Amino acid sequence: MSTGTSLLALQDIDLALARDRAELAAMPEIAELAKKRRAYQKLKSDATKLYAQRKDLETYLSELDQAESDANEDIAIAQRHTDTSDYRGVQQLEQELSRLAKLLDKIAYDRAEYTKQLEEIDSKQAYLDDYITKFESAVIADTKAARAKASDIQQRIDAGSAKRASIYDALSDDAKARYDAASQRFNGLAVERLVGNVPSVCRTALQESSMSDLAHAADICECPYCHRILVIEQEES
Numbered sequence: 001m002s003t004g005t006s007l008l009a010l011q012d013i014d015l016a017l018a019r020d021r022a023e024l025a026a027m028p029e030i031a032e033l034a035k036k037r038r039a040y041q042k043l044k045s046d047a048t049k050l051y052a053q054r055k056d057l058e059t060y061l062s063e064l065d066q067a068e069s070d071a072n073e074d075i076a077i078a079q080r081h082t083d084t085s086d087y088r089g090v091q092q093l094e095q096e097l098s099r100l101a102k103l104l105d106k107i108a109y110d111r112a113e114y115t116k117q118l119e120e121i122d123s124k125q126a127y128l129d130d131y132i133t134k135f136e137s138a139v140i141a142d143t144k145a146a147r148a149k150a151s152d153i154q155q156r157i158d159a160g161s162a163k164r165a166s167i168y169d170a171l172s173d174d175a176k177a178r179y180d181a182a183s184q185r186f187n188g189l190a191v192e193r194l195v196g197n198v199p200s201v202c203r204t205a206l207q208e209s210s211m212s213d214l215a216h217a218a219d220i221c222e223c224p225y226c227h228r229i230l231v232i233e234q235e236e237s
């Protein structure tokens with residue numbers, strides 16, 4: 001490959017590499033995934049809150065069971081220890097039984113209330129668990145798709161980098177230095193080729209005098225207008 005042809009090929013690869021690197025960095029799938037992961041964290045924290053509420057209700061219900069069993073035991077004890085021939089004793093028993101009956105009513109009321117809340121939490125948990133399971137598979141599928149897309153781009157970058165290295169390494173030190181400097185100065189668009197008498201990037205037609213100078217030049221020179229590297233004759237590739 002002539003130096004001019006190599007430089008044009010090098011520039012094409014560098015521009016493609018820059019595009020691929022920018023595309024990889026700005027993949028919308030990556031931002032979308034980050035958003036989904038945040039939503040997933042929120043779902044998981046909702047599930048944890050429901051779980052804690054459920055544990056509390058289960059504790060309340062088992063405390064009620066214990067209170068109920070204590071109250072029933074108190075009733076049995078009170079009945080057993082009362083001397084029914086004694087008027088005061090009977091009166092105290094009635095008061096005690098009435099107190100315990102109210103307590104049992106309160107326990108039954110609370111139990112119904114907590115049981116209702118527990119059922120509500122059950123159905124919320126079932127809905128949320130189902131939603132989280134579907135969300136997880138969606139995130140996994142999206143992650144795979146994003147990885148596949150990223151890996152396609154990464155493979156192009158790897159192949160481009162290897163090709164670039166082989167072309168760049170074969171250049172003379174002078175050509176390397178000229179390309180590096182022009183590439184930096186012109187933001188990647190370092191090289192132009194001559195089409196007829198018009199350079200391909202700045203598109204400023206060369207004068208007769210410049211054209212006759214170029215006839216005696218090497219295969220690359222500097223564009224008199226934009227100062228990019230100008231490839232005069234490009235080989236068929």
Ligand SMILES: [Zn+2]
Binds near residue numbers: 192199204223225226
């Ligand atoms: Zn030019």
